[in-house]
Amino acid sequence: MGKAIRSALEWQNSQASKIPSASIKDCPTKKAPPQSQGMENAFSCYSDAAWNSNSCAGGLGWLCYKPDGTKLLQGSSAHQIIASVLVAEALSLNAAIKAAIAHGAKDLVCFSDSKSLISLISLQGILHDIGVLSRSLSSISFKLVSRNGNVDADSLAKSALFSVSNSPSGIVNDVPS
Numbered sequence: 001m002g003k004a005i006r007s008a009l010e011w012q013n014s015q016a017s018k019i020p021s022a023s024i025k026d027c028p029t030k031k032a033p034p035q036s037q038g039m040e041n042a043f044s045c046y047s048d049a050a051w052n053s054n055s056c057a058g059g060l061g062w063l064c065y066k067p068d069g070t071k072l073l074q075g076s077s078a079h080q081i082i083a084s085v086l087v088a089e090a091l092s093l094n095a096a097i098k099a100a101i102a103h104g105a106k107d108l109v110c111f112s113d114s115k116s117l118i119s120l121i122s123l124q125g126i127l128h129d130i131g132v133l134s135r136s137l138s139s140i141s142f143k144l145v146s147r148n149g150n151v152d153a154d155s156l157a158k159s160a161l162f163s164v165s166n167s168p169s170g171i172v173n174d175v176p177s
Contacts, residue, residue, distance in 0.1 A: 041067050042107035045096040049088035049114075058082035062096035064103070073099055089114040 047062040063074040075095060082088045093112055100108050112118055134140045147154070 039107060039109055042109045043067060043072065043100050043105040044109050044111065045093075045100050046111045047089070047092040047096040048112065049082075049085065049092040051082060051085040051088040053085075056081050056083070058085075058088040058091075060088065060092035060095055062092055062099065064096060064100045064105070072103055072105075075099055086114070086116050086120070089117045090120075093117065 044065045045062060050059040058079045059076065060079070061076040064072045066072050077095065082091065089112060093110060097108065097110065
């Protein structure tokens with residue numbers, strides 16, 4: 001996980017210098033419900049971290065709730081040296097998950113206010129899916145192509161974005177051809 005976080009931080013830092021900050025816009029978010037739909041028997045864990053960039057010290061906190069909403073446990077820890085706020089957030093989530101498992105949780109919904117952490121975990125899941133799909137092939141390779149060499153795929157992506165942006169419900173059915 002540490003290697004993935006370091007790689008994500010390197011990528012994020014390289015992108016920040018390429019993309020003007022005015023073009024970065026957060027997607028609208030809704031307040032997360034205490035439980036996700038279809039997960040009525042799931043435990044809920046909330047984690048957060050506080051990090052001081054000057055000293056690199058961090059504080060971690062987490063709470064876990066039983067499926068009925070009663071508090072199962074809470075915990076916190078302090079660390080003198082943590083590499084970044086993202087690492088602190090990941091350590092806090094890791095501690096929450098370990099604690100929930102130690103208390104018998106089998107289904108878990110994790111909540112964090114770190115958009116970077118949730119994005120990284122989601123990306124890791126997508127990369128895992130790509131890896132699983134690639135096992136179905138005799139061979140696969142990945143190559144970087146210039147923007148000029150990727151005009152057709154770019155056009156399809158922009159068309160899809162335009163469709164969803166202009167759909168009143170925000171839902172557009174895609175049709176593979």
